[in-house]
Amino acid sequence: MASSSPRRYLIAGNWKMNNTVHEARELVQPIVHDVGQQTDVHVVVCPPFTALAKVAELVVNTNVHLGAQNLYPKASGAYTGEISAGMLRELFVSYVILGHSERREYFQESDAFINEKVKVALENMLKPILCIGETLSQREAGKTLEIVKTQLIAGLKDVSLDKADNVVIAYEPIWAIGTGKTATPEMAQEVHGEIRKTLKDVFGATIANSMRILYGGSMKPNNAAELLAQPDIDGGLIGGASLEAKSFVKLVEAALARKE
Ligand code: PGA
Numbered sequence: 001m002a003s004s005s006p007r008r009y010l011i012a013g014n015w016k017m018n019n020t021v022h023e024a025r026e027l028v029q030p031i032v033h034d035v036g037q038q039t040d041v042h043v044v045v046c047p048p049f050t051a052l053a054k055v056a057e058l059v060v061n062t063n064v065h066l067g068a069q070n071l072y073p074k075a076s077g078a079y080t081g082e083i084s085a086g087m088l089r090e091l092f093v094s095y096v097i098l099g100h101s102e103r104r105e106y107f108q109e110s111d112a113f114i115n116e117k118v119k120v121a122l123e124n125m126l127k128p129i130l131c132i133g134e135t136l137s138q139r140e141a142g143k144t145l146e147i148v149k150t151q152l153i154a155g156l157k158d159v160s161l162d163k164a165d166n167v168v169i170a171y172e173p174i175w176a177i178g179t180g181k182t183a184t185p186e187m188a189q190e191v192h193g194e195i196r197k198t199l200k201d202v203f204g205a206t207i208a209n210s211m212r213i214l215y216g217g218s219m220k221p222n223n224a225a226e227l228l229a230q231p232d233i234d235g236g237l238i239g240g241a242s243l244e245a246k247s248f249v250k251l252v253e254a255a256l257a258r259k260e
Helices: 021-035 049-059 085-090 101-106 111-123 136-140 144-155 185-203 205-210 221-228 245-259
Strands: 010-014 042-046 064-068 095-098 127-132 168-171 212-216 235-238
Touching: 010 095, 010 168, 010 212, 010 245, 021 042, 021 049, 021 064, 021 245, 042 095, 049 064, 085 111, 095 111, 111 127, 111 144, 127 144, 136 144, 144 185, 168 185, 185 205, 185 212, 185 221, 221 235, 221 245, 235 245
Parallel strands: 010 042, 010 235, 042 064, 064 095, 095 127, 127 168, 168 212, 212 235
Antiparallel strands: none
């Protein structure tokens, strides 16, 4: 990221369906200790719903911010098992991961449904982390850019200009998630560059240049520096490596080192 860039790196941990309340406390305490005071890199942890309240207590007044992994796009009502944006706000949640490929695949979430969630998140002052990405067969068929652009435009449909820069995009090639296979920095940059270009078409250059585009998919301390060195990679959405405080802290440090 050039020093003239208005974008601050964002490192977000997606804990997925991992960690009891007790385990969540054990994981977040060393993170708060090590990187909770610096303000150069924006740090977000996304525990499961059941651990949000405890983690909220532990990160209060630090630079570790709280994210959720989903929401339901209604204010309240007969939606057994679901969680509203207002319920998340009450727990001091400020980010929410939406459209993760696991939700698209296992829970049949469509682009239209994800778009509803994005808009409801924004109306409730939550920053959506909108996930997009192609499967291996789509990549092999040369369809990556087309798929990613379609998901991006559909996910952001009717998002107003004044709210757009609260949206974070996460490019996560599905074949790289949890597999140990990372996109090369060049492969990732090609897609990130195209995402930025599409954002410019939709929202104009000023807003597009202020929006953060994260890379996700087997990002680890040993490959973070070269990914973060790409001009349109503004941070990471981290699964596996966010479940261990030491490796997550190293990722934040990799982003801090790029700043210097
Ligand atoms: P990973 O997961 O880092 O374990 O590949 C990333 C994600 O699914 O957000």
